[in-house]
Amino acid sequence: MKRLEHAVESIILASRWLLVVFYLGLAVALGIYALSFAKKLYEFVAKVMILDDTDTILKILGLIDAALVASLVVMVIISGYENFVSRFDNHDGEVHWLGTIDVGSLKIKVASTIVAISSIHLLQVFLNHQQYSSSQLMWLTLIHLTFVLSALLLAYIDRLTGLSKNAKKTAGEVEGPSL
Structure with missing residues (x-):
């Protein structure tokens, strides 16, 4: 086996x-x-x-x-x-x-890059705002804000995970190895 x-x-x-x-x-x-x-x-x-x-x-x-x-x-x-x-x-x-x-950092970098790409696209749209309806502008802005919120949540979760790992590491150092 x-x-x-x-x-x-x-x-x-x-x-x-x-x-x-x-x-x-x-x-x-x-x-x-x-x-x-x-x-x-x-x-x-x-x-x-x-x-x-x-x-x-x-x-x-x-x-x-x-x-x-x-x-x-x-x-x-x-x-x-x-x-x-x-x-x-x-x-x-x-x-x-x-x-x-690492994988966590990569997720944050990918999310940040997507937000930057979305920001540039949104800026391009606003510079050509006359070609878009108010509804289109609103949806593009909401989609961008969704990307921003997602990136912030990923960063927050990554930070919490990092703090949790550090707390466990510190607790292990203080208590010593368990049997």
Whole structure:
């Protein structure tokens, strides 16, 4: 029976390598998104002399939005691989933060990035408010506020979890090991 248990555990542990397919797929998607970014940048550069201030700001916000999305994808790929598949070998300080983003921190960073992306989108909408009805503006604002509230709740829960872990750690140090 112990042999069967060990075999099942080995299969379950080996299954984490299936995640590599997802991370490689995200890397390919990131490459495709980089082409989309290059197209947006080219169109912006080609029209920069005929754009008014508002349109220039909207184009720049679109580029910032794309950079945030790309950063989010990289963060998910690297920290996901590092947390769930395997540790990266030493890469001579290329990415000094590897291994410092745990799952809880990743959730907070993802939520914060989504709020930033939503904020940029909402700013773009408000700069073009004449193209939207009052109802659309209200719903977009409510959706954004939902993202903000969700990020705040995630951060609060993460903080409570951290405080709980620290309290248990401190209690264990004060009481000593239990028998």
